[in-house]
Amino acid sequence: MKAKKKIIIVGATGTMGKYLAAAFEKEHDVIRVGTTGGDFQVDITSTGSIERLFQKTGSFDALICTAGPTYVGPWKNMTDKEFRKGLEGKLMGQINLVLIGQHYVNPKGSFTLITGALTYEPVINFANASAANGAVEGFVRAAAIELENDVRINAVSPTVIENSPQYFPFFQDIPVTMKQLEYGFRKSVFGANTGQVIKPYWESR
């Protein structure tokens, strides 16, 4: 019999977060965090906002992040300015959730961040996400050897997901089912692995 966990989902009002929250709340205490909706709100591009979030939630067993804004647009318009959207959002936003959240996570707790197939399988217009993903994956492997009290950290790296058909034409990939996505996050939250990038999709290699 599994112990009930306190699970914070940042991005809980998005397509992935909503599905995961519904799946996990059957057996666990889920705290939904969104930009404007959810039980609590956070702006992950602000360290102050992240700090205030954890002061409100208190200690937790697992943090899942499915939020990661990046710049999507034509390469010819991509300058330092546009590139910083993913740097502040998907990259530093998620890294700061860990750097700050480590002071609130319970022993044997876990962090699960979101990356994506774009790390290895680029798509036209999505270079900013490829870079942000790569950074988060490098960070996850490094944080795994630094975090204390048996705290674990992984990334889940899906490709386009079946509940986001608006992206199918861009990715031309085999969509990840919501159930596969859920199993990817379950592996991170309830497994014993750390420092891993969990890929619930078929790689073209």
Add this chain to the structure above:
Amino acid sequence: MKAKKKIIIVGATGTMGKYLAAAFEKEHDVIRVGTTGGDFQVDITSTGSIERLFQKTGSFDALICTAGPTYVGPWKNMTDKEFRKGLEGKLMGQINLVLIGQHYVNPKGSFTLITGALTYEPVINFANASAANGAVEGFVRAAAIELENDVRINAVSPTVIENSPQYFPFFQDIPVTMKQLEYGFRKSVFGANTGQVIKPYWESR
């Protein structure tokens, strides 16, 4: 008989850059760029400084970057502030060399950026470099499908190098010889490959 290339080396006064400049100038026109020394100076954390550099060098056939400052220090002191050293340096610095440099590179030219084994093989105190490397590698794969006029881009990812013995105790790895490092860069600059991470070292996998 190979055509003579105009090769810009950013980081030319560092350990790697000095070696590569000496090796390549036997057959090519090498422009040495440093922070304070070299033929020209650049601060890669400033887009204005990068733009001025290319205005002075004019068009080129290959840009090699061996410069990439990151934060090295204990995890417990690592906050958003320290983490940004690698974000501005090794990550955005190198990405901006490409985003700006693409307007100055000759057709069939190339960019070669520097990452390192830390992307996949973390070392205590070097999480910032792991993240910066991962971002640059993701960017390289994405930029390869965006760059036009047959311009190529790769990263060279060495582990600790033989001419930097001061790092041996931290890395506990099989050092890359300077000659292996040179061959790694040669593969990128003079080969036909693009979007690759060239690893002149033995991986523990």
